[in-house]
Structures are given as structure tokens and as C-alpha cells.
Amino acid sequence: MNKDTISKMVFFILALSSISALALITGFIFIQGLPLFFKVGFANIVFGTKWAPSQGSFGIFPMIVGSVCVTLGATLLGVPIGVCCSIFLVEYCPASLSNLFRPAIQLLAGIPSVVYGFWGLLFIVPFIRNNLGGPGLSMLAGSMILGIMILPTIISISEVSLKDLPRQYKEGALALGMTHWQAIYSVLLPAARSGITAAIVLGIGRAIGETMAVIMVLGNAVALPESILDPIRTLTTNIGIEMGYATGDHQQALFATGIVLFVIIMILNSFAQYIARRK
Amino acid sequence: MNTNDKTIEKIAKAIIWSAALFVLVILTAIIAYILAKGLPILNWGFLTQIPRNMGRSGGISSTIVGTLMVTAVALVIAIPFGIGTAFYLAEYTKESWATRLMRFSAESLAGIPSIVYGLFGFIFFVISLNMKWSVLSGGLTLSFMILPTIIRTSEEAIRSVPTTYREVSFSLGATKWQTISKAVFPSALRGITNGVILSIGRCIAETAAVILTAGTALKMPTSIFSPTRTMAVHFYILAREGISMENAYGTAALLIILIFLINVVANAAVNRLMEKGR
Amino acid sequence: MAKISIKDLKFFYGSNEVIHGISLDIAANEILALIGPANSGITTLLRSINRLYELTPGARMEGEITLDGDDINASSVSITELRRKVGMVFDIPTPLPLSIFDNVAYGPRLSGNTNKQDLMVIVEKSLRLAAVWDDVKDRLSEAASSLSGGQQQRLCIARVLALEPEVILLDRPCSGLDPISTTKLEGSLEELKKDYTIVIAPHNTQQAVRVSDSVAFLLMGDLIEAGPTSEVFVTPKDTRTSDYITGRFG
Numbered sequence: 064m065n066k067d068t069i070s071k072m073v074f075f076i077l078a079l080s081s082i083s084a085l086a087l088i089t090g091f092i093f094i095q096g097l098p099l100f101f102k103v104g105f106a107n108i109v110f111g112t113k114w115a116p117s118q119g120s121f122g123i124f125p126m127i128v129g130s131v132c133v134t135l136g137a138t139l140l141g142v143p144i145g146v147c148c149s150i151f152l153v154e155y156c157p158a159s160l161s162n163l164f165r166p167a168i169q170l171l172a173g174i175p176s177v178v179y180g181f182w183g184l185l186f187i188v189p190f191i192r193n194n195l196g197g198p199g200l201s202m203l204a205g206s207m208i209l210g211i212m213i214l215p216t217i218i219s220i221s222e223v224s225l226k227d228l229p230r231q232y233k234e235g236a237l238a239l240g241m242t243h244w245q246a247i248y249s250v251l252l253p254a255a256r257s258g259i260t261a262a263i264v265l266g267i268g269r270a271i272g273e274t275m276a277v278i279m280v281l282g283n284a285v286a287l288p289e290s291i292l293d294p295i296r297t298l299t300t301n302i303g304i305e306m307g308y309a310t311g312d313h314q315q316a317l318f319a320t321g322i323v324l325f326v327i328i329m330i331l332n333s334f335a336q337y338i339a340r341r342k
Numbered sequence: 343m344n345t346n347d348k349t350i351e352k353i354a355k356a357i358i359w360s361a362a363l364f365v366l367v368i369l370t371a372i373i374a375y376i377l378a379k380g381l382p383i384l385n386w387g388f389l390t391q392i393p394r395n396m397g398r399s400g401g402i403s404s405t406i407v408g409t410l411m412v413t414a415v416a417l418v419i420a421i422p423f424g425i426g427t428a429f430y431l432a433e434y435t436k437e438s439w440a441t442r443l444m445r446f447s448a449e450s451l452a453g454i455p456s457i458v459y460g461l462f463g464f465i466f467f468v469i470s471l472n473m474k475w476s477v478l479s480g481g482l483t484l485s486f487m488i489l490p491t492i493i494r495t496s497e498e499a500i501r502s503v504p505t506t507y508r509e510v511s512f513s514l515g516a517t518k519w520q521t522i523s524k525a526v527f528p529s530a531l532r533g534i535t536n537g538v539i540l541s542i543g544r545c546i547a548e549t550a551a552v553i554l555t556a557g558t559a560l561k562m563p564t565s566i567f568s569p570t571r572t573m574a575v576h577f578y579i580l581a582r583e584g585i586s587m588e589n590a591y592g593t594a595a596l597l598i599i600l601i602f603l604i605n606v607v608a609n610a611a612v613n614r615l616m617e618k619g620r
Numbered sequence: 621m622a623k624i625s626i627k628d629l630k631f632f633y634g635s636n637e638v639i640h641g642i643s644l645d646i647a648a649n650e651i652l653a654l655i656g657p658a659n660s661g662i663t664t665l666l667r668s669i670n671r672l673y674e675l676t677p678g679a680r681m682e683g684e685i686t687l688d689g690d691d692i693n694a695s696s697v698s699i700t701e702l703r704r705k706v707g708m709v710f711d712i713p714t715p716l717p718l719s720i721f722d723n724v725a726y727g728p729r730l731s732g733n734t735n736k737q738d739l740m741v742i743v744e745k746s747l748r749l750a751a752v753w754d755d756v757k758d759r760l761s762e763a764a765s766s767l768s769g770g771q772q773q774r775l776c777i778a779r780v781l782a783l784e785p786e787v788i789l790l791d792r793p794c795s796g797l798d799p800i801s802t803t804k805l806e807g808s809l810e811e812l813k814k815d816y817t818i819v820i821a822p823h824n825t826q827q828a829v830r831v832s833d834s835v836a837f838l839l840m841g842d843l844i845e846a847g848p849t850s851e852v853f854v855t856p857k858d859t860r861t862s863d864y865i866t867g868r869f870g
Contacts, residue, residue: 071434077426081447081493084486088454088462093467132437147361155358164362168449171369173540173601175547178594182372184581211368218365244348244354272455274550275578287602299457299550306464306554310357320462325454332453336446418804436677506714510776513672514783515704524726529717 092325096318108319114285116313117306123320125287128322129202129295130271132288133281136206137213142263142341144210145217149259151217153225154247170217180279188280197292200282205295206236208276213266220265224258225251255336264335268328274299298324373598380595383588387597393560397576398586402593408477410568411563412556413545415481416488420541423485424492425534431493432448432500433522452490459487460554468555475569480556487551489542495540499533500526532611534585539608543601549574621689623648623817624669624787629683631664631841633676638664641683642843644836651809651818653832653849655825657869660838663711666789669819670706671699684726687787704731707780711792713772714764715764716781720756723775725766727783742782750778751808771842777808788812790820794827806831829853 100108103121109121148168156164158292187207192199233256236246252259283304296304302317302324307316391401427444435441447550463483473479503526511521551571557569571579573593578588631639639661646652654662667673668681671692685692692702704727708868716723724743733739743760747753752774756767764775773793790809794802809818809831818867823826828835829849836846837858843854845861856862863869 067517070519070522071430074430074434075350078421078444081427081444081489082452084489085447085450088451088458088486091462091466091470092458095461115437123447144361144364147358148365149560150356151362152393153374156356156492156517167366167369167607169605169609170373170602171365172545173547173605174372175574175577175597175601177549177574177581178372179596181581181590181594185375186371228436231590242351244351245347248354262601267618268453272453272457274455274457274619293459299455302457302461303550306461318461320463321458323552325458327457328455329450332450333446335453336449434637506710506712507716509672509675510710510714510716511726512675513670513698513703513708513710514730515702516726516730517700520730524730525716 071258089325092318092321096315096320096322098316099312099319100322102312108313108316109323112287114301116309116316120311121312121316121319123298123301123316123323124155124283126296126298126301126320127323129281130285130297130299130327132202132291132295133205133209133259133277133297134267134270136291137201137209137262138267140206140210141213141217141266141270144160145214145262145266146221146259148214148218149221149225150247150252152222154243154251168218169276171211173218176212176273176276177279179208180276181213183276183280191292195292197290198282199295200280200294201292202281202288202295203291204280205277205297206291208342209270209273212273212276213269216269217262220262221255221259224255227258250290257341261335261339264331264338268331271297271331272324272328274303278303298327373493375393375578376591376594376598380591380593380598383592384595388589388592392562393576393589396585397560397580397589401572402576402589402596403549403574404560404595405573406562406596407572409546409572411477411566411570411609412480412484412552413542415478416484416545417538417542417567419482419485420488421538424489424537425496426495427489428496428534430454430498432497433518433526438497448490448493451486451606452494452539454487455550457550457554458482460551462486463551463555475555475557475559477563477566477570480552480570480572481566483551484545484548487548489517491541491544492534492537494615496530496534499530499537502533503529513608532575536608536611538602539611543604543608546572546597546604547574547599548572553578590612621687622646625684625686625689626665626669627684627686629665629685629726629832631661631668631673631682632680634678639841642841643650644843644846646817646819647679647834648817649759649813649815649831651820651831653811653828654821654838655828655835655846655864656838658820659840661841662838663791665838666708666791666819666821667755669787669789670703670708672703672708674699687773700730704783705785706787706789707783707785708789709773709776709780709793711790712796713776715767715772715775716762719768720764721760721776724779724782726839743778746778748780749781749808749812750774751804752778752813766817768801770797770804772839773797773801774805774808777805781812787817787819790818790822792821802827806822807837825853825867836870837864841865 108121108123112124113120115125135172183204187204188199191201193213228251232250233246236250277297278300281300283296283300284294285296288295298320301320306317388401390403392404393402394400405458431441445465458619463479467473467482469477507525507529508521511525552572553575558571561570563570577590577593580586624646626642629639629642656662673679676702721743724746725739728739728742752771755771775776794805832849835847835849835852839860845858853865
């Protein structure tokens with residue numbers, strides 16, 4: 064065998080790593096979490112509203128609602144700002160400022176999530192408590208923190224899809240007498256639609272999956288929220304808080320929570336990949 | 343252009359500028375606050391002393407060492423697999439169901455939340471492979487987590503190497519392996535390095551995945567089998583349990599400075615790449 | 621015997637046939653110019669002589685090309701050895717992102733020559749032959765990309781010469797160069813002819829007249845006419861050839 068054949072084989076084996084990693088993760092999470100679904104019943108877990116692991120109640124419906132609500136809030140806050148920032152970067156940003164802005168976005172992506180959570184605890188939580196009422200530790204606080212945290216994802220992916228558009232789109236639009244904003248709004252944004260959608264979906268995925276930041280600001284009460292000022296618990300924080308001491312069925316219930324989270328994320332991911340590919 | 347158009351144009355411009363400024367303000371607010379509170383804490387003793395009394399006093403030396411060790415393990419595993427996958431996808435194969443599956447897997451891995459990595463690492467490395475809470479378990483878990491980053495950045499770097507380099511190398515009688523190792527790899531190296539540097543940042547910043555796999559022990563780790571607490575985990579525990587706000591700020595400030603430096607280095611690498619390119 | 625003999629060469633990209641059965645002999649130590657308008661298959665023909673076309677997905681050749689009587693597509697032929705015997709210079713200067721020295725030493729190093737002394741001898745000899753030694757002798761360790769376009773192209777020729785090939789293929793080597801660089805490069809070709817067989821796709825017909833011994837006119841994948849340059853240009857047998865060389869099309 065010559066070096067070319069050997070190198071190809073070695074690279075192929077290395078390249079199996081991503082598939083194996085995904086398979087291992089999926090396999091072990093499911094092996095650990097699925098038995099409880101059969102023991103307690105799928106509906107009792109996914110639609111059960113009572114979470115009392117010591118009494119054998121493993122309803123995670125409030126957490127599912129919590130995750131969806133926090134994420135929805137984060138999306139409402141993060142998407143408009145993020146998309147505006149990507150438009151800013153591509154269309155309005157002076158060159159001198161872009162040398163500041165781009166690294167700033169990168170830094171925003173690099174800051175540890177615990178630091179975000181801590182900052183939220185110190186500023187956002189008291190702000191809500193003092194101005195809007197409630198305990199402050201709340202869905203709103205979580206949404207605000209996550210809204211900031213998903214910005215880098217949304218900005219960078221939207222920016223790429225806007226920047227990759229052919230120059231002629233913009234030039235053609237301007238040549239037709241459109242104003243700069245009309246060109247952006249009626250030509251560039253629609254043309255970059257699929258990329259921006261993918262950015263939003265990936266941002267949603269990040270928001271649903273985030274743990275450490277929201278653990279500090281959500282209040283973590285297991286209850287269906289009645290207002291955005293109520294404390295809530297998400298799927299991720301449920302795992303993050305209790306994994307440290309859970310054993311037996313309780314631990315399995317946290318893996319079951321993980322399965323639900325995993326499935327949601329995989330659906331979002333596949334959707335994002337599908338859109339990004341479709342162009 | 344009538345006046346109405348002009349007004350809309352102005353409003354749109356104002357909104358977009360304020361969104362951008364908002365992001366800068368938030369970033370500055372977070373960083374400035376943490377640094378203002380944390381920098382006074384950072385001194386030589388804080389960096390070199392073992393945490394004492396649960397972290398209330400003493401420094402954070404063991405968590406710095408723990409972070410470095412966990413990150414090193416993650417890199418040692420993820421770099422060969424990540425770069426190897428990238429070379430396979432970019433150089434050795436045509437698009438097929440196998441490459442689509444590899445790409446799908448990598449992109450899915452990129453989206454999996456770190457807490458799920460933590461769950462997996464806990465049940466697989468800590469329990470099933472009986473590695474206990476250790477540097478090794480934590481590092482291996484992180485290697486899974488940064489694998490997709492390294493694959494993607496490396497593949498992009500390899501694909502951006504001009505085709506002519508390959509053609510020239512082949513036309514001079516190089517084999518595929520010689521072409522890849524002597525012409526393509528050196529040209530892609532900076533881009534690949536950039537991905538690796540970003541991965542280091544992710545490892546340092548990670549909390550959820552390592553707290554479940556490396557543990558929370560404050561002792562100085564003596565080998566990769568020792569349990570350890572990383573800086574991010576230490577900060578989380580100090581802050582959340584209110585053990586010591588000063589030391590929490592100090593740890594957070596160090597984390598921010600490290601992340602900042604990593605970004606600077608990564609950007610410098612990219613800039614050098616652009617200069618060399620032409 | 622011809623150095624290179626092409627028999628009934630057909631070439632396909634996917635199902636698209638771009639060369640329709642060409643037969644052509646190339647004598648040793650001559651400069652053959654392949655002329656014709658764009659998309660005539662000239663680049664493809666050059667790339668089939670060193671089998672570089674194999675890098676292009678879907679590319680396929682039929683027919684036979686022999687080098688010194690041996691089929692270049694025979695399974696016993698080592699493709700890397702073939703490419704060392706048949707060097708190629710591309711239409712734009714293509715320095716690798718290495719130093720000047722490392723660019724020229726790239727080929728010899730591939731075949732296992734790592735002795736610094738030996739390499740230095742080869743590098744100097746090759747750069748001298750390519751008439752670029754005086755330009756670069758004091759800056760061998762500088763990046764090859766720091767050279768001017770003309771110097772880069774002669775560096776690329778030196779890089780091929782360092783392989784000690786038998787045949788050199790040049791695919792419009794002067795298309796990016798200024799007239800002075802072009803003149804220098806043509807001058808080196810005249811020198812090189814003594815030791816090598818050269819196939820060149822010139823970037824215009826005047827260049828073909830200046831440098832070549834014989835010429836082959838290709839049109840849309842067909843070989844229209846081939847023969848000594850003086851004959852083809854003075855008394856073309858085919859009207860399409862005369863139309864082309866008098867500038868009616870192409």
C-alpha cells in the first residue's frame with residue numbers, strides 16, 4: 064500500500080469521528096433516559112405538571128413551557144436587534160467602526176455564559192424587581208439575558224448571507240431610483256431570507272440550550288408561569304440544578320429531560336440546515 | 343425621492359444605528375463592570391495561591407491549572423480528529439451520502455447544548471468508563487463539544503487554499519499526500535490555527551459540561567485522573583452560592599481577560615493570513 | 621521517432637466531447653505551438669499530456685498518447701514520474717506560498733532529495749536556465765510572491781526545470797506579462813529548446829511565429845492543420861487556417 068492509500072484510510076477513519084460522536088451522545092442519552100418513559104409513561108412525563116422526583120412524579124410540562132416562553136422572549140428581543148446589527152455591518156458601518164464592531168461581536172460570543180448570568184443577576188433582576196414588580200428572578204430576566212446571548216449567532220450568520228449577495232442586487236435597486244433603505248428592505252433582505260431564517264433558527268437553538276446564564280436569573284420555580292414576571296424553570300436549568308445530587312429514577316428523569324431537549328434541538332438544527340442548504 | 347421616503351430613510355437609519363450602539367453599550371457595560379470589580383482583586387497572590395476555605399480566601403491557582411489541563415486534553419483529542427475530518431471532507435472525497443452524513447453530524451454537534459454534553463460525558467466517561475470526575479472526563483467531553491468548531495473552521499481554511507496550489511504541486515510530480523502535506527496544509531495552517539484558538543476560548547468559558555464531568559474539587563490536580571474545578575465553574579459556584587463576591591469578580595475578570603486575549607490572537611492570525619495571501 | 625505521439629485523442633467533460641479525435645506527433649527538441657481561438661481544446665490537450673486533467677471531476681480521455689513510445693495511460697506508468705518528465709507552466713504565475721528557494725526546490729524535494737548542497741546546485745542551475753537568477757540570487761529566502769509577475773513566471777519555469785524534465789508544457793505563459801518580460805521569456809525558450817521538447821500555447825499568433833518550429837491549429841476540438849511554422853503561416857492549406865492567422869476570427 065502506498066502513502067496515498069494509507070493517508071486516505073487514516074483520514075476516513077478520523078472523519079468518522081463526527082458521526083460516532085453524535086451516535087454515542089444520542090445512544091447514551093437515550094439509553095439512560097428512555098427506560099423512565101416506559102416506566103412512568105410518556106404522557107405523564109411530557110404532559111405531567113407535577114415535578115416531585117422523591118414522590119415519583121416526573122412531569123416536565125412546566126419546564127417545556129418555560130423553555131418555549133423564555134426562548135420566545137429572547138427571540139423577540141434578539142432577532143430585531145441582531146438583524147439590524149447585521150444590516151448595520153454590511154450597509155451602514157464605516158470602515159473605521161467595523162474594526163471595532165466585528166471583534167466586539169466575537170468577544171460577545173466568547174464571554175462565558177456564567178458571566179452573562181451573573182451580570183443579569185446584578186443588574187437586570189433588581190431592575191425588574193424595582194420597576195416592574197415581582198421577585199425579579201423571572202422569565203423576563205431570562206429572556207433579556209438570552210436575547211443578548213443569541214446576538215452573535217444571529218448577527219454573524221445574517222451578515223454572511225447579506226454580504227454574499229451579488230452586488231448587482233443593490234446596484235440594480237439603486238439604479239431603479241430606490242432609496243438605500245428601500246433597496247435593503249425590498250431587495251436585499253428578501254434575497255437573504257434563507258440565511259437570515261437559518262440564523263434565527265440557530266439563535267433559537269442556542270437560547271433553548273443555554274443553561275448557566277439562565278439558571279442564575281430565572282428563579283427556577285417549577286410552575287406554569289402566569290406572567291412574564293414569574294419565576295420559571297427550563298429544561299436545561301432543571302438538569303443543571305438537580306444533576307449534582309440526583310440518583311436512581313430522579314437521575315433518569317433528568318436524562319429524560321435531556322432527551323426532550325435533545326429532540327427539540329435536533330429538529331431545530333435539521334430545519335436550519337435544510338433552510339441554509341435550500342438557498 | 344419625496345419627503346416621505348426621506349423620513350423613512352432617516353428613521354430606518356436611526357433604528358439600525360441604535361441597534362448597533364446598543365450592542366456596543368451592553369458589551370461595554372458587562373466588561374467594564376466585571377473588570378472594575380475584578381481587576382483590583384487580581385494580583386500575583388490571587389493567581390498563585392490555592393483556594394482556601396471553599397474559595398472564600400486564598401487564590402485560584404488550582405482552578406487555573408485545572409482549566410489549562412482540561413483544555414489541553416480537549417485539544418489533544420479534538421485537533422487530530424477535527425483536522426482529519428476536515429481534510430477528508432475537503433480533499434479526499436466527493437459529495438456523497440457519507441460526506442453528507444458527516445457534515446450533518448458535525449453541524450448537529452455544533453447545535454447540541456453544553457448541558458447535554460455534560461449529561462453525556464457524565465454517563466459515558468464518568469460512570470460507564472469509570473473515569474470518575476476527572477480532568478480526563480472533562481477534557482474528553484469538551485473535545486466532543488469543540489470537534490464541530492475545529493472541523494468547520496479547518497474545512498473552510500482548506501477550501502480557501504487556491505486550486506492552483508494543488509495543480510502546481512501535482513504538476514511537479516507530487517503525490518496526493520505530498521500535495522496535502524507540503525502545499526495545502528501550510529497554506530491552510532493559519533485558518534486552522536484560528537479555529538483551534540477559538541476552541542480554546544470555548545473550553546475556558548464552558549461551565550455546564552465540565553461541572554458534570556470534571557467535578558468541583560478545589561485541590562490542585564496532580565494528574566489527568568484528578569478531579570478538578572475550572573475557573574468558570576469556580577466563578578459560578580462562588581457567585582451562585584454567595585461564597586465570596588470579591589473572588590468571584592476576580593475570577594470573572596481573569597476569564598474575560600483570557601477570552602479577550604484569545605480573540606486578539608485569533609484576529610491577528612486572520613489579519614496575517616490576509617496579508618500573506620496577496 | 622516522435623517524442624510525443626498523440627493518436628486519435630478524444631476528450632470528454634462528462635458527456636460533453638471537447639476534442640474530437642486528434643492525431644499529432646511532436647518531435648524531440650522542437651518547439652510546437654498550439655494555436656487556435658478560445659475553447660478549441662488547447663488547454664485540455666496540454667493537460668492530457670501530463671494527465672493533470674485527472675484532477676477535474678468528470679474529465680475523461682480516449683485514444684492514445686505515447687511518450688518515447690510508451691503509453692502514458694498504461695497502468696505500469698507512475699503518474700508522479702510522468703509529471704516529472706512532463707513539466708507544466710500555467711497561464712498565470714503560480715508561485716506556491718513559499719520562499720523563492722523552496723519553490724524551485726519543491727520538485728527535487730518530493731523525489732527525496734533533501735541535501736541542502738545538492739538542492740542549492742539544482743536551484744541555481746534552474747534559475748540561471750530560466751534567466752531569472754540575476755534577479756533573485758540575493759533574495760532566495762524571500763517570499764516568491766514578492767517578485768514581479770514576469771519574474772514569478774520565470775521562477776515557475778525554473779521550478780519545472782528543477783525537475784529535469786524531458787518535455788515542458790506552457791499554457792499561455794505570457795498572458796499576464798508585460799512586453800519586456802515576454803521578450804525575456806521567449807529568449808529563454810530558445811535556449812531551452814536545445815535540451816527539451818517544448819509545447820506552448822502562445823497567447824497570440826505573432827508569438828507562435830516568433831518562437832515555434834512547428835505549429836498546430838486547433839478549432840473547436842478539431843486539428844485543422846499542422847506542420848512547420850514557416851509553411852503553415854506562409855502557405856496554409858486550409859482556408860480556416862488562413863482566416864485565423866490573418867485575423868479574420870479568433
